[in-house]
Amino acid sequence: MQFLSDNAAAVHPRVWEAMKAADTADAPYDNDALSRALDERFSALFGRECAALWVATGTAANCLALSALVPPHGAAVCHREAHIEMDEAGAPGFFLHGAKLLLADGESAKLTPQGIAAVIDPIRDDVHQVQPHAISITQASEYGCVYRPEELEAIAALAGARGLGLHVDGARFGNAVAFLGCGAGEAVGAADVLSFGFVKNGAMSAEAIVFFDPEMAATVRYRRKRAGHLQSKGRFLAAQIHAMLEGDLWLANARAANAAAAELAGACSQRLLHPVEANELFLACTPVERAALREQGFGFYDWGEDAARLVTAWDAKAEHVTALARAIAAL
Amino acid sequence: MQFLSDNAAAVHPRVWEAMKAADTADAPYDNDALSRALDERFSALFGRECAALWVATGTAANCLALSALVPPHGAAVCHREAHIEMDEAGAPGFFLHGAKLLLADGESAKLTPQGIAAVIDPIRDDVHQVQPHAISITQASEYGCVYRPEELEAIAALAGARGLGLHVDGARFGNAVAFLGCGAGEAVGAADVLSFGFVKNGAMSAEAIVFFDPEMAATVRYRRKRAGHLQSKGRFLAAQIHAMLEGDLWLANARAANAAAAELAGACSQRLLHPVEANELFLACTPVERAALREQGFGFYDWGEDAARLVTAWDAKAEHVTALARAIAAL
């Protein structure tokens, strides 16, 4: 009964089907019909013109997205606990040729205009200090919390006022939209580019970089190839994305994961360290309690000394979730 | 009837089966059982201790392999028409932080000790000139030609004498081994690292970087993650590789592709610009002749003004091959 992460969950049957269906001759790289249809598909979803590129990982999606916004001598502001800072092995430094991440604070790994300003305001406008060129936020955040449309608006306003680009790491974008109950467009606000994650939500190996300024995609196409991320059988990545979007499978899967998380949250509301808005729970939990849960067969990560992280995937089994909820309640 | 490339061919049914079988819970990244079994598998195949990392593309495989051999201020010698020079969008410059490729000449895109020496001998041993640190050869070459074991030995001897690392781009390594009829180890010689290609030979999205010095892999693991190439559901890449190696599927597929190429070669031996040893043919062919072939439904690439490139894939249909052979003969 694994609640370690959603990142290694099963592949949804409809994704499998779409991949199998793509196993016919077509042009290589992203010249196949499925890849060529992505721009239109995302444009329809977001209600504005988009250009979308597939890649296999969220790290590649985030860093290629940022490469359109930040020059090598610049910086992006992100949360101190952002995935790009903590868990991508310095990939932004590689893809951005040494550009910096400027670390801001904020509750539950969410940035605020105040938190961002606290980081960039002290930067002298001279060549000795690295200047910010973009803001990167995570929707839903690394602590499973969701930016509301008005929060996105406030950050976008700051970005606009300071001439900064805005990137959204949407590794769990589906979970955010499912929580907000709004359209995809509202959940991303006036961002320039979105890393739209599918792998944690039922796909196998396909994420989309969605550019809301299609011109940006032109340069990133070169960067994607140059980073070894242009797969020759790219039709299999495009197929996954189409399957996830078809009939809003991405939303259905995210809702399932969120519902499981909500059930668990209901069982331990006193223990929660962050609001449970998506599919991650962070709960106070002593080593003895964690050991007790593990003895009952539940897998999860420790989160520091006295907490645990639980993640529910799209395919979480109802009986496992209920069993865990009970086990936690019984601690 | 496509003879454009093998890079977008179908996925072999046994690869599909293995991928489906991998769709069960396991650890993320390369901590799953399948990924962890790769070192042993390749060690058995090559008869010496190896460490193997999967990646999704040949470009990533080549560049990560080279990153273990060439520092940012160094260079690798490769053929003037090597894939890393011609068709990877400058990826070596990205992965190697600006290291150079030094371009050597040789028949049919194969390097020789003489050709390599002609490039590196004139380099002054001072800080003003970029010093070579490695040699990269392609087995089979970009013109479908295969290094014989004694040719590999001679290059490895030069590399050893000059203190250079040796990398083999094996995007079509299977075709080379199938042609040589020798063991995998003999077909790679004393190389330090091999990019072992599977995507052109029946896999979907998995190549292996095989390090014959396992210590090299330790650093490259960080570089792979940093380049966004560590997929969280890596088990699906490992599964592809195991399926390709199981029962020597890689060899069977390569033999099929080579046989198709040989059949075509038999129909146009007067036209051949390079010996046909693997699964690529380069033949003299006027624009009029090419138009005639295309009218009959054959797809292929022009190769300059008066030549064509034909590539046979593992799944080339016998009737298509025969039809093309006849059509060429009838020109």
Next chain:
Amino acid sequence: MQFLSDNAAAVHPRVWEAMKAADTADAPYDNDALSRALDERFSALFGRECAALWVATGTAANCLALSALVPPHGAAVCHREAHIEMDEAGAPGFFLHGAKLLLADGESAKLTPQGIAAVIDPIRDDVHQVQPHAISITQASEYGCVYRPEELEAIAALAGARGLGLHVDGARFGNAVAFLGCGAGEAVGAADVLSFGFVKNGAMSAEAIVFFDPEMAATVRYRRKRAGHLQSKGRFLAAQIHAMLEGDLWLANARAANAAAAELAGACSQRLLHPVEANELFLACTPVERAALREQGFGFYDWGEDAARLVTAWDAKAEHVTALARAIAAL
């Protein structure tokens, strides 16, 4: 009456003389007699075998030094207010190809083993997190404070235990040695490499990178050229360094600057935000007070809202120092 910085102070007459004396024909780059004599000179000064390279700036010295210790996928630990983090425009990211700086805390911009451990202990030993490869400290620190030999020993012990390299940014190394009253070797401890600054201390445009492991210099020679820092008339940089070392001019100049700082410190001991150990003072000072000082003709930098930074250079005029001391005392 400028107390803005020591970085634009005059050039010492003996440095001028040495430069003029070098204006004769000699070999280019660092093949001249003066450049070739540097290794021996620094070896004598530090009492162990050194290899020394000149460069024109402290930024180049620091970053080239670090490039010998930190691979592109690694990190160096430094103080949150270290010059390499705050005032070098992201140069470490450039020279180290995207490697990270991990920011530690400590009084007066000095690191401690505890502060360093607090940063590196939480780093998981996996490929998702950037691993530390070196520690960089500044002697004297950015707040004008000096590491005692036993403090250096403790940091070097930690570095050794964790397998980390140790770099010392000695932009004001002379001031540190002058304060400690010890030998140069004791003031740098078991560091691997020192950026030995001369420009702030009477030279025009020459700093030395001193490698205590001479083998490291071999690679950095290539990196220096590659970074455009190998001047063809390098003899003029070597001449500056020799002049600074001759008769311990570097120490005499540093003592003069320190003495001036000490005189000022005596006049405002209640206001000091950091101990005055070298040639920098940070003092509490309201905007009104700062305006008053400026009206009397004193130049200096604001340091946040309610503080000022004063720096005394080697050529500070006694009457200016005394005047400023009085002016501060009279506030």
Next chain:
Amino acid sequence: MQFLSDNAAAVHPRVWEAMKAADTADAPYDNDALSRALDERFSALFGRECAALWVATGTAANCLALSALVPPHGAAVCHREAHIEMDEAGAPGFFLHGAKLLLADGESAKLTPQGIAAVIDPIRDDVHQVQPHAISITQASEYGCVYRPEELEAIAALAGARGLGLHVDGARFGNAVAFLGCGAGEAVGAADVLSFGFVKNGAMSAEAIVFFDPEMAATVRYRRKRAGHLQSKGRFLAAQIHAMLEGDLWLANARAANAAAAELAGACSQRLLHPVEANELFLACTPVERAALREQGFGFYDWGEDAARLVTAWDAKAEHVTALARAIAAL
């Protein structure tokens, strides 16, 4: 009697005077009065608005200039024997983050529109091949030959038609202008940026990057600092440049060097491998002949097996030149 190179020649007395005169308090970096006056000075010289940045070396000048024209995923076309390709240790790869140099052919290291087209025309307009973004030419060329205004015009026209930037490496720009007898503006044509060399022509350590689009300089200012090339006592570099420009010292010095070369050329017109237009001579000369010259006390470089390179500096002594001319004639 040295004819090895002009790169380590003496510093002109007027440069020394200007440097001494700059040894007064002024603002650090390039905030001093001399540095701030450079834009205007070069604007007057070239008759159009310029922005100029000093750096200490030609390598830094060339690479920072190119960084304004070529993105990391792009390429610059240069001659196969260009200094940036042959003698800068891969610096373009470092400063441009792995961008490529595409090598073109041409007589005497001069590019022609045909030579450039031969390199860029075969490049497919797809993401697999590195796209050219700029052309870099050397005025005077590495073989001491000078582009005529109409040749510059033709290259600029090609650059314009293909959307390529144009960089001129003017390490010996003075010698080119002296030869052409035209204005500085005509000798650089419609270039975007010029590396204006002074070190080989009487300065100590100052070159200028002259941007004919002043906006380009804004970004390069950050890159210069980031590369460790922003010296804190920058006033000494600016002083050198002003001294070289004052009263056209740069032209007088270049004329002297050219005249010396012309005198030598007159003595060996049969031996010349390239026209002598600036201050370099390449002459057929057997090993025995070279030994004979060296025995008479003349220093110079071998150029392959059967040739020699002679370079005359601004301070070449008339009696040395005449002696060498006679010695060559007597061979």
